[in-house]
Amino acid sequence: MSRASVFTKAESPVPARARAMPACAGWLLSLSLLGLTACQPGVPEPDASNRAQQTSGKNTQTEQQDPIWDELERVEREGRSHPAASEHVLHEMQPRTAPGSLARVQLLALRGYLSTEMRDAALTASIIKDLEEWPNEANRRAANLALIYIRARQQRFSDGLRQAERTMAPLAGYTVQETGPLLLLRCHDFLSFVQSETGDVDAAIANATEALRLADAIGKPWRRAQTLSNLAFIYHQAQQLDLARQFSDKSLAEVDQDPSPALLYDIYTMRGIVLQTLGLMDGAQQAKQAALDAARQAGSDTLTSLALGNFADFHLNQGRYSQALKFADEALALALATQHIDYELLARHNRGIAKIGLRRVEEGKREVLAALARDEQRGADTIVANAWLELGMHLERAGDLSAAVEAFHQHRRKIDKVLRDETRKTLLEIQESYEDERRAKEIELLNRDNSLKTEQLRARDLQLRLWAALGGCIVLSAVLLGLAYQRIRKTNRALAHSNAALKMASERDPLTGLANRRHFQAAIKRLADKGMLSGTVFLIDIDHFKRINDQHGHAAGDTVLIEIARRLQATLRDEDLVVRWGGEEFLILVETREVSYASTLAQRLLDQIAAPTVRHGAQHIPVTASIGFASFPVAPHEVAVNWERAIDLVDTVMYLAKAHGRNKAYGIESMQASDEDGLQELAKGMEAAWQSGQVQLLTLNGPARFEESRL
Structure with missing residues (x-):
């Protein structure tokens, strides 16, 4: 897994762990976002006097012409590379700023950023006390904003992402006249980072866009370059890859006007993530190498740790597990030395995945699960969902099918919640x-x-x-x-x-025109008796869909989804319900419960999906799918279940079809259980129950000429 400066996740041909996302996944904004824009929203205190606010607004522009602001900017640009040295410079500079001045607010905000970066609780408490005991009404609102920023950073580093987001909520009540543009810019950047980590991509885009507007007004190329790179990452998380690349190109052009090692590191890290997701591996490797070179040029162990973690992820995605483990070990050593929890979790996750790839499955699985548990405590739901998906795919590749199925189930539960x-x-x-x-x-x-x-x-x-x-x-x-x-x-x-x-x-999916989940929840009422489902459910997952996107482009992927939706509608009756369930998955619900009809329909669906190939421009794309299906109530004891439990059962056999080679349909014919709890127990070990005869499954194969080798 890789991250941008705040820990971004680069998706790759084999889905990697997305630390922070959405369709979905990764960690959102970058630590550069924090570093170069260390901001601090605070809870606004009760309204100060109108006279004090007017005085603050009139003096803001004049005060920012003082030469000390140039010195603060120089420290701000390089502070993250050498936090201890930068804190010493700011400490010596503080007596030169007037008590109650906006420059004093800016200086304390930067010191608060550095103290939380270094995990220096005593220093952070001292800075908070200075802001709480602000000497006059002038610039009190700005001081409040700095105070909340520092508190939010404390919460963010103590695994309290959602608490930090709540602390930052009052930001909307502050104006540039009260705080000056620099403080407000940093606050919007920081809030967009926190929101991206918690999965609120829309709000993150809104705050990052406001930060870009403020950067344009300030007129500094390096600030604009940083903010453009942050927007590129958020659009990457939202799967808007064309926009992500456009903003990455703009940030690279902007940074050439005023480069620095720390800023070049941020820009190239983000560029490597975008290019890797687009499948442009040569360009991605060049960008990641440039980021590592910049981190080393800056002399920062923190940045070097993250750059090494990103390179480890790149080698994982290329299947070079020994090299990935080497880079991850180096990254972990630096992360532990700098006490950076985010980079430590990144390194441990990549180490675990590399060990799984090297067939040290149990050891690697323990390390990944430990990192994942810490992320779950932090409330990073999107990160957790994508981490389960990446773990499942690597376990499947390593041959641990039962653990892979469980990981896919966990991914589905988490992503469904998001x-x-x-x-x-x-x-x-x-x-x-x-x-x-x-x-x-x-x-x-x-x-x-x-x-x-x-x-x-x-x-x-x-x-x-x-x-x-x-x-x-x-x-x-x-x-x-x-x-x-x-x-x-x-x-x-x-x-x-x-x-x-x-x-x-x-109630309609905008891409395929099929019904969506909301329509399904309304329609299920007529097929459910007292909440229990009656009918046959099919769950279809397009095989290797991510590889189609990587090899042929996302436009080709959309063409495949639209064509498969058309074929499904052509195969089904008017009264049957077909739903785009999410991503590359489709769900079909028919009222008929006859096993022979369900089996025939499943075979027809396999055949229709696979033949002929899907045409996209001059390309002919072979497509297959894995299908799970079952009729409810479940034979032979006619056990009734609700629709959520029914979909879980069908999902389980669908993953069995994937685990046994894809391009197959697996259907539940009967389960030797007399109640819903018995069904659940059998479902937990579906493979073993099938082999022992407690579960009878129908197995169907798709057209052999379209079957693809497993990843």
Whole structure:
């Protein structure tokens, strides 16, 4: 696994551990993000006097013209390379800054960054005390922001990522007039890093974009280069690879205007990650070597540790396990020496994967699981999900199939949780938008109604005064009422149309046009009796889909997904339900429970997916899939289960199909269990239960001419 300066994860032809992600995965932003932009949001205290805020806003621009700001910038740029020496320089510089000044805030913020980087609790406590005892109202808001930044960094390094995110939440309430652009820039950078590690990619992009706007306003090329590189990493995590490469190219062009070893390290590290994900291995290796050279030129053990960890990941992805283990051992020694928990976990993870590749499976598995447990304690859900996926794939390659199946199950549980959280957030945003629109329309209708009532009152007044005009007033009132009625009807029709379109869009996958999970959860109610599923479930996973993306490009991968979706729809009946379940997986639900029908349909699905090849431009791409299926309630004892348990069972046999060579369909014919707990016990050891006869499985093979050799 590799990381950008904050620990980014580079995906590779064989999925590697994504420390921080999404489709998904890796660690988000970079330590450079922390280093070059060490920021500090703080909880805003109760509103200070208006006079103090106005004074702070007027003096901010003038104060930043003091030469001491240039000295602070020089320390900031290289501080992460040599934190102890930089802290000494700042300590000696502090008496030259006026108490209560914005320069003092900036200096304390940088010292707080360095003290937390060095894990110096006593020094950090002293800096926090200085900020808590701020001497005057001028720049108090900026001091509060610096205070919270330092506290959030403490939480981040004590495995409290989500706590750090909550601490940073008040950032939106601060303005550049109160804090100056530098402090606000660092705060948005740091918050985007924390959000990327916890899996909130949308919020991370928003904060990184605001940081780029502030960097543009400041006008320093090195700050702009750093922020562009951070955005490249976040878009990489969001699987927007074209945008990631564009921002990486821009950051490389920008850094040439004002280079430094630490900054070059950050830029080349991020570039290596993006190029590796795109499958451009020569360019990725050159970028990673340039990053390692820059780290050594900077003389920083911290940066060198991370660069070595990234090189270890690169060799893992190339199958060079001995070299990967060598680099990981060097990285671990430096990480332990610098007491950097993130780099230590990265090195331990890569060591474990390398040992698995060298057939030291149990030893390697223990080391990976220990690192994974620490990440789970930190609340880095996306990192944990992708770590399980990488572990499963390497265990499968090493021949430990039962452990691989369990790792894939853990990956599915974790990624499903992340997807559920993201879906819930999206639905709440859609609902809020709908409610805002509805309230606006109600206000508009109320205003129209008030206008109508006013006209009626005027008509009545005219009736009393001018009897001669009575007839005309009645006609006028009728016309106004008719127009209002017609407009209300038109508005209601438009609102109904918008609601129907919103419902349709929320239940369809935008790429394939198939139903999505939300539609499935609504449809399952008609096939479930008291929550128990009745019917046959098929779970389909396209074989080696990541390799298709790596060899042919992501556009070709999208073409494959669209074509497979079309073939599935053509194979099924109108009443059957086909769902894009996530990534390269599809789920099919049919009401029929007959074993013969399920077996025939599974064979037909294998054949339809595999033949003919998928055409993308001039390329002809062979595609196969692994399928798991079962009918519910489960024979022979007719054990009823809910739909989540049913999908877990089908998922288990689908992974058996993958473990036994792919391009196969495995179906549950019967399970010797009389209740749901018995089913669960058999499912935990499905392979062994099958061999002992407690589980009867149907096994079907796809067309042999399209079968691919296993990775």
